[in-house]
Amino acid sequence: MKLRLQRxxxxxxxxxxxxxxxxxxxxxxxxxxxxxxxLSASTSLADVAVTGxxxxxxxxxxxxxxxxxxxxxxxxxxxxxxxSPIDADNPSIDDLEAEDELDAxxxxxxxxxxxxxxxxxxPFNRAMYQFNDKLYFWVLKPVATGYNKVLPKVVRVSVKNxxxxxxxxxxxxxxxxxxxxxGTATETGRFFxxxxxGIAGFIDLASMEGVNLPKQDADLGQTFGLWGxxxxxxxxxPFWGPSSPxxxxxxxxxxxxxxxxxxxxxxxxxxxxxxxxxxxxxxxIGDYEAxxxxxxxxYIAIRDAYVQxxxxxxxxxxxxxxxxxxxxxxTIQ
Amino acid sequence: xxxxxxxxxxxxxxxxxxxxxxxxPLETVKINVNKVLEVLRDxxxxxxxKQDIKKEKLRQLYFDMFDELExxxxxxxxxxxKLNAVQQNEFIHLFHQILENxxxxxxxxxxxxxxxxxxxxxxxxxxxxxxxxxxxxAGEVPINYRLILVNGNWKVYDVVIENVSLxxxxxxxxxxxxxxxxxxxxxxxxxxxxxxxx
Numbered sequence: 294m295k296l297r298l299q300r301x302x303x304x305x306x307x308x309x310x311x312x313x314x315x316x317x318x319x320x321x322x323x324x325x326x327x328x329x330x331x332l333s334a335s336t337s338l339a340d341v342a343v344t345g346x347x348x349x350x351x352x353x354x355x356x357x358x359x360x361x362x363x364x365x366x367x368x369x370x371x372x373x374x375x376x377s378p379i380d381a382d383n384p385s386i387d388d389l390e391a392e393d394e395l396d397a398x399x400x401x402x403x404x405x406x407x408x409x410x411x412x413x414x415x416p417f418n419r420a421m422y423q424f425n426d427k428l429y430f431w432v433l434k435p436v437a438t439g440y441n442k443v444l445p446k447v448v449r450v451s452v453k454n455x456x457x458x459x460x461x462x463x464x465x466x467x468x469x470x471x472x473x474x475x476g477t478a479t480e481t482g483r484f485f486x487x488x489x490x491g492i493a494g495f496i497d498l499a500s501m502e503g504v505n506l507p508k509q510d511a512d513l514g515q516t517f518g519l520w521g522x523x524x525x526x527x528x529x530x531p532f533w534g535p536s537s538p539x540x541x542x543x544x545x546x547x548x549x550x551x552x553x554x555x556x557x558x559x560x561x562x563x564x565x566x567x568x569x570x571x572x573x574x575x576x577x578i579g580d581y582e583a584x585x586x587x588x589x590x591x592y593i594a595i596r597d598a599y600v601q602x603x604x605x606x607x608x609x610x611x612x613x614x615x616x617x618x619x620x621x622x623x624t625i626q
Numbered sequence: 627x628x629x630x631x632x633x634x635x636x637x638x639x640x641x642x643x644x645x646x647x648x649x650x651p652l653e654t655v656k657i658n659v660n661k662v663l664e665v666l667r668d669x670x671x672x673x674x675x676k677q678d679i680k681k682e683k684l685r686q687l688y689f690d691m692f693d694e695l696e697x698x699x700x701x702x703x704x705x706x707x708k709l710n711a712v713q714q715n716e717f718i719h720l721f722h723q724i725l726e727n728x729x730x731x732x733x734x735x736x737x738x739x740x741x742x743x744x745x746x747x748x749x750x751x752x753x754x755x756x757x758x759x760x761x762x763x764a765g766e767v768p769i770n771y772r773l774i775l776v777n778g779n780w781k782v783y784d785v786v787i788e789n790v791s792l793x794x795x796x797x798x799x800x801x802x803x804x805x806x807x808x809x810x811x812x813x814x815x816x817x818x819x820x821x822x823x824x
Contacts, residue, residue, distance in 0.1 A: 407794045450763050576764035579732065587728035589799045589819060597798040598790045605789035 408604035410537065410596065412527045421529035422592050428532070429581060437574040444575075451495040452572045457508065458487045458494025462550040467511035471519050473614055476509040483508065510606060513550075514543030518607035519614075527596055535599035651754035651773045652746040654780040658691040659741060659758070666736050681730055688726070693781035694718055696774055700783060701796040709809045720816040721796075727823040754780070 412418060441449075461484040468476035483499040483506045491498040499506040517539050518524070525538035533544065548554050553569075556562040588594030662684065665671065671680045698718045699706050709717060740761040748754050752775040760767050770786040784793040803812050 407791070407797070409798075446763050453764070573764070576762075579735065580764075583728055583732050586823070587724060589724075589796070589815060590802060593799045593802050594795055597795045601790045601794060602788065609789075 408600045410524060410527045410600045412596065414526070414528065418527060418529040418596075419592055421531050422595070424531050425529065425534055426585075426591075433571070433574055434578065437571050437578060440571055441575045441578070446576075449572055449575055452569075453576060454487070454491070454497045455494045456553075456569045456572070457497070458484065458491070459552055460550075462552070463513070463547045464509050464511045466550055467513055467516045468509055470513075470516045471511065471610065471614065473509075473511065473610070476511060479506050480509050480511075482506050510610065512543060512606075513546045514540035514603065515606050515610060517543060518603070519610060524600075524603065527600075535595060537603075540603065649746050649748075649754070651748075651780045652743060652756050654773065655691075655756045655758065655771050655782070656743045658687060659743075661687050661690075662733065663736075663741075666734070667738075677734070680734065684730065684733065685726065691782055693774060693776055693783050694722060696776070696781065696783035697721070697793065700793045702800055703797050705800060705804045705809075708804065713809050713813060716813055717816070720813065720820055723820045724816065724823065727820065751775075755786075 461480060465477060465480045465484070468474075468480055486499045486504065486506065487494045487497060490496075497508075498504060500508065514537075522539050524540070528536050528538070528541065530536055530541070536544070553562055553565050556565060584594065584598065585591035665680060665683045665687070668680075670676070671683075695718060698714070698721050701721065702709070702717070706714070742759050742761075744757040744759060746754050746756045749772070754773045756771045756773065758769050758771070760769060767788055768786075769788075771782050772784040772786065772791075773780040774783050784791055786792070800812065803815065807815075
């Protein structure tokens, strides 16, 4: 069996030239960009918090506009108490009558009633969920546990870093398509630092203090979401798990952006990807167990976790990209 | 160049001042989490025989840190009213059991991962969100605590792990169950769940 990479296409060369040009600008500036990156890291953290606050207050307005009933009733409930009118917005446990208000205040943090997804093919999805569940407990977990015992954690983390570095084109192209140019530059800088000095990506030097080029949270499904594409309905794929039409298209695109997909013959590529999954799983054994262990209906719990996770991923990016104008003023608050 | 120096001085001033402004919610979470870590690291409690003492200590810390009623009410949301007082009490108890049975093991398996307490943001004057991160081998996991001011104390009413709100997750499940079943049936499901966990 001969392992070889297929001849890259024209698009790949264009990409490489772009990367070269982009890093040509960012690498010489590295000492300067460290402080810049530090600055952006600290502000982006503040940003998330502030915009979270903003989201809460803006939807609070929306709630009070859409549901006029809970507002006055709650105010009348609490005016007799010592609590100030402000407290009427935030139910304490004493206000047992202010149930509707509790809903309103709670929901405004979750953007309305929290993100939901329609599930028209629930019977199929439940069957697929069962399949994946068995796959995890009967195959993946035993294999990953065995693998766990053979290789020390340091090695497994390095392997994970290597694959993360290899998936650079996904994050790079996604950031670019999101017009997130600082993210694109960060990814490019990361890729070169980790590929060259991080021994082909086994060491994630770029994330360390002093360099501070953290991995960008960018994928294609998220990109489509930012473009305004709706998530559609819930679908559970065998082997791949929870998804939606939007994320499925994203995954297909990512297949072509992931270098491992171009390994030939096909079973080499599948083998490497399977190995990656085993390595990843070995680092997070117990997570899935906890999720379904705590769940009353594991299928619904996972569906909701998936929707919340994807929703927040898009929202956070949106806040990062579109709130830069007002961020400075708010950070002071 | 001059601009850079000014900027970096400004930046370091801001960064150095930041801890002084850390508010009470952040401090509350920090103190509580550190107490939990103390119990977990206590060499006197290392042996498996002491596991129960450890769990009892953690349970006390849980009561200090969390507001069970708020947690239960918010998880049921509108459906809270559908339960009578007795049912509500049983619900709080069962809900606590399920959370404890699941998460006690997870917390006990803590392996000295680094936790950083990043910042807090006020959602409303009496509600705050505290941002923390735990550095795990599989990657950094953001954990946010949502707190509410009750009788002068900041208590946790929701935990958001990797963007997934615990309360929201339960609310979706309870909504789904209660759209088809009675509150009695829900309690029965919870009772069964607690039994299978043991």
